[in-house]
Amino acid sequence: MVFSTDEFKFIADMVYKQAAIVLDEKKKYLVEARLSKVMNDEFLWSPNELITKLQDSASTKLRAKVVDAMTINETSFFRDGHPYEELRQSLIPTLIKTRAAEKQINIWCAAGSTGQEPYSIAMTLRQHFPELAAWRIKIIASDISDRVLEQARSGRYSQLEVNRGLSPALLSRFFTRDKDHWVANKELKDLIEFRKVNLVEPLVGLPKFDLIFIRNVLIYFNVGTKKEILAKIAKTMRPDGALVLGTAETMLGVTDEFERRSGTRTALYTLKAQCAAGGVS
Numbered sequence: 001m002v003f004s005t006d007e008f009k010f011i012a013d014m015v016y017k018q019a020a021i022v023l024d025e026k027k028k029y030l031v032e033a034r035l036s037k038v039m040n041d042e043f044l045w046s047p048n049e050l051i052t053k054l055q056d057s058a059s060t061k062l063r064a065k066v067v068d069a070m071t072i073n074e075t076s077f078f079r080d081g082h083p084y085e086e087l088r089q090s091l092i093p094t095l096i097k098t099r100a101a102e103k104q105i106n107i108w109c110a111a112g113s114t115g116q117e118p119y120s121i122a123m124t125l126r127q128h129f130p131e132l133a134a135w136r137i138k139i140i141a142s143d144i145s146d147r148v149l150e151q152a153r154s155g156r157y158s159q160l161e162v163n164r165g166l167s168p169a170l171l172s173r174f175f176t177r178d179k180d181h182w183v184a185n186k187e188l189k190d191l192i193e194f195r196k197v198n199l200v201e202p203l204v205g206l207p208k209f210d211l212i213f214i215r216n217v218l219i220y221f222n223v224g225t226k227k228e229i230l231a232k233i234a235k236t237m238r239p240d241g242a243l244v245l246g247t248a249e250t251m252l253g254v255t256d257e258f259e260r261r262s263g264t265r266t267a268l269y270t271l272k273a274q275c276a277a278g279g280v281s
């Protein structure tokens, strides 16, 4: 299905308005391929028909479906390895000390895609910190895409997906075989609440977080959007909380509300003292 320049621009503008995802001309082939599937499902036979339907204000579901089709959901269990080492060796041991009185830890996995990231966090907690069994631990895993949230909630993964990052020992301890798939056990599912959150919209109804993983999503946004999202996220963090970005990501040139922790390969950030004290709006 080939889109004209104007038709492509309409789609790119709409996706930008809904999700702040930037689609430039280089992604036109990808947009066309992904929209072909949406159009087949919806019995729409030309870009013009699709656009006419999208212009109808009642087409909320179709707009969400188009945005969903434009998301890149690449992920894997224990992606990059070292953030989970950081979690095991430093972040969780620190929280066990600083939250000893309240015995509660809130973790947010923003843009957690099909769930491999929040399940990896949950496995790290359950495997290495048995003392947390009596604590109230909540991992909120969110994404803008209903499609990936559905898989994440089901905790159901193909052999190919578990082969990407899950050791045989963790697989047999935390997953149950269901024909040619593997399903996360209740022990992991009980730790995670899955929610639809569009990072571009106001962040409502979220608790204050001790730890935030927001990995490999800011790369899809322009600097202004990154800045706005990080400002909102700063307000959802406990003053002594920590934030983890994707390995190749940085806040350099985006915001100075956070400072990067040195001595680690992980892109680990904490709030600067004056921001943590509420000095930055």
Ligand SMILES: C[S@@+](CC[C@H](N)C(=O)[O-])C[C@H]1O[C@@H](n2cnc3c(N)ncnc32)[C@H](O)[C@@H]1O
Residues within 6 Å of the ligand: 019, 020, 021, 071, 072, 073, 074, 075, 076, 079, 110, 111, 112, 113, 114, 117, 142, 143, 144, 145, 148, 197, 198, 199, 200, 214, 215, 216, 217, 220, 246
């Ligand atoms: C490449 S995946 C990253 C998954 C995981 N964090 C990781 O690093 O493996 C990016 C995810 O961001 C989500 N996303 C894109 N735009 C978003 C938005 N505006 N709000 C929330 N999630 C968004 C996509 O649906 C996708 O699942």
